[in-house]
Amino acid sequence: MYRFPNLLAWLAFAAGTSLGWNHTDGDVLKAALHTVSHTNDVVLVAFVAPSEPKSQALEKEWLLAVSDTKIPLRSIDCEAESRLCAELMIESYPTLKLFEKADSGYASTTYLGPRRASGILSYMSRMSRPIVTDVEPGSLDTFKIADETVFIGHISATDTAARQAFAEVAEKYREEFTFGLVSGESESPTVECYIVEDGEARSLNSYSEAGALDEFVIKVSRPIIGELTQYNQQRLLDRGWPMVYIFAETEEDRAKLRESLRGFAKGYYDSLTCVTVDPLEFPDLQVKMGLEPGIYPSGAVHQLSKERIYPYPRGLPLESRSLQKWGLDVWQGRVKPWTPPGMTTMHDEDPGPTRVAKRKLSIANLPGVKMQVAGHDEL
Secondary structure, eight states, rough: OOOOOHHHHHHHTTTTTTOOOOOOOOHHHHHHHHTTTSSSSSSEEEEEEETTTTHHHHHHHHHHHHHTOOEEEEEEETTTTTHHHHTTTTSSSSSEEEEEEESSEEEEEOOOOOOSSHHHHHHHHHHOSSSSSSOGGGGGHHHSSSSSSSEEEOOOOTOOHHHHHHHHHHHTTTOOEEEEEEEEEOOSSEEEEEETTTTEEEEEEOOOSSSHHHHHHHHHTSSSEEEEOTTHHHHHTTOOOOEEEEEOOOOHHHHHHHHHHHHHHTTTTTTOEEEEETTTTTTTTHHHHTTTOEEEEEEEEETTTTEEEEEEEEEOOOSSHHHHHHHHHHTTTTOOOOOOTOOOOOOSSOOOOOSSSSSEEEOOOOTTEEEEEEOOOOO
């Protein structure tokens, strides 16, 4: 299940207590990495520059994570250990790297998830499991909620090709999702995806190669409205449909917004990509979307096919009804795209559809509006 930072540690921070970094000495880290290369241990290391704002922003979250796990979490002050950081090819700060045993010595993987305690802990739990976990039928319900997104394969022990394909895909997406395998008799390999926050399961009833399974993982792992991360950003952009960005400063606020906007996002799931954004992870995105930085909550729509940006009006509440009505105004051309300062307006007057969805989208609950609009590539 999800793990949350230790309450006492949080209260200490809330009271203003500064515990501060507890950096590992360079020689101690080298010894720890030597141990990793000879065992199945893993260690996550934060390489930081304490004088820089981004490293300072990580400090509180890192200490909360340290307080709530037995998995080794270490930090290195690269301002004091510049030679070691150069040897490990650390080029920017903070950089979080996971070290684990490899065929020869150890291997490292850069963590690209949220730099929040909950994200770090989920990642470490994920990476501490086998790439594919053998799941007993009696523990299936528990395993389904072991992570934010869990894939469970029901594959016959004799179907070696399907098992191999499942293992290949699991290794590819190991850093993002949890994979389990239930052995038993099955006429065709079945894979189920469980997204805890969405509260629903999606299934692939048959596949013969890793490519088909890979496509399934990409498609169904996208939640109704999820969090933007370095892992999923390019995948979401590659869909080509408009991005709906919702910015909020805290995890709690983003979770509340995801819950309140879930109905809207579900209704437009096929034709919009709705995400909440942690400004700590994407510090420049608000400005790029024509929004005033540091003002929360805020939102914007980026129409990828025509490179148009529509900042959500600051005076409107960020709730489904207002967002849907504003989206209709955008689609009908009553709202013009934002033009960055110093640039010439390039858009034409026709905001009409340029892509066609496979289903119709209902615009419901708007006073005086009873219509269906064919799938389009704007709100």
